[in-house]
Amino acid sequence: MHRQLLSHLAHRDHPIAAPITAAALERLLRRARLPADARVLDLGCGEAEWIIRALELHPKATVDGVDVSEAALAAAAEHAAARGVSDRLRLHHTTAADFTGPEPYDLVLCVGATHAFGGLTGSLQAMRRHLRPAGRALVGEGFWETTPSPETLALLDAGLDEYADLAGTVERAEHAGYATVHAHTSTRAEWDEYEWSWTGSLTDWALDHPGSDGDAALAAARDHRATWLRGYRDVLGFVTFLLRPV
Template sequence: MDRQLLSAIAHRDHPIAAPVSEASLDRLLRRAALPEEARILDLGCGEGEWSLRALELHPSARADGVDISPHAVAAASEAAVRRGLADRLTLHTMSADAFTAARPYDLGLCVGSTHAFGGLTETMEALARFVRPGGLALVGEGYWERPPTPEVREAIGDYPDLAGTVEAAESKGWLSVYAHVSDLAEWDEYEWSWTGTLARWAADNPGPDGDRALAVMREHRDMWLGGYRGALGFVTLLLRRV
């Protein structure tokens, strides 16, 4: 059972796929104040919730979603049809760093997917190739609220603090114009959804796949509850290309 399928299952009850509430998602997208007929690019779109909500809020906009997981792209396609948005969302099953476009975008999204480009600085450099001058990016990234143990840092990643994260995001010709810092309630909702949905699926599917899913869930939950809960932060930055 591949990891992409496990991730798709785990995110079924939380398609935002980040520690961000629906209200916070809407506030970020409204603050972008996109123009009429805006073009949106979502790199590492997952199940497409960020793009789909943007299209609902901006009825003349169109979006491209890019993700390497065929399971996530299939879920995004189904959601677009269900919400009457399939004619305005084009999905691409490919790695984000391989995507190219003939025209620039008004908004570039990359939330929780900066690893696709090798990190935050590289992601901002990549987004600058897609977003027009004066356009916007919404980028979600982890940071350390407090220093983690060496074991947790090795497992999760070597993130800077919040100030260092903002500095890195602005290092390639971008200016932060708004941000949302996820609170503990948003983190808990995300993590309990992730682990709980996977646990329920494992219980409903006994056998090797269920055992694998349960093992992944327990490993993740142990790392969260015993390691990074309260230490790992998440910020979603709205940045303008200058």
């Protein structure tokens, strides 16, 4: 199965697509203190839960969502229609790096999608190109809660420099030319809810679809669960920064 379809199926019961609760997501959006007629951009929007909630909080705002997954964008359009915000949402099927907007934005998001720009620093550099001078960036990134073992790094197919610790991650953001005005550090409970949902949703779908696709989905769910439980649980953290360019 294509990786994008696997991700879409795994997130069907957790459209936030990050180890964050709906309440924490809303607090971050409110702390952005957007103007009434805000323009918002999400680079790697998935099913667009973040920007749909932004539209609900700001009835005069308009948003652009960018993603490479057709399945996720189709789901985003359905969610937006069901919640009555379709007229203020524009969805773009393209890579985050290739997107260009006609005007700068008050808020630019990239949560759990920094790989699209080669990591946190590259993402923040790209986000700045879309921001108004007084705009905000909302970016979600992993960090090392504890130093990973060689076995964990092998499971993640990652190097030690893939992430920093939390203090180092703050430094990376600020070295990219931003000031941290707020942040949410995901809890273990948020991580567990996200991972059980990811693996469980994919397993549930696989059992309902016997055959080659079901077998592939079930294998992916089991591999992911093993990597989490035997590898990065309590090792890899997740932080979502609210930043201002300086």
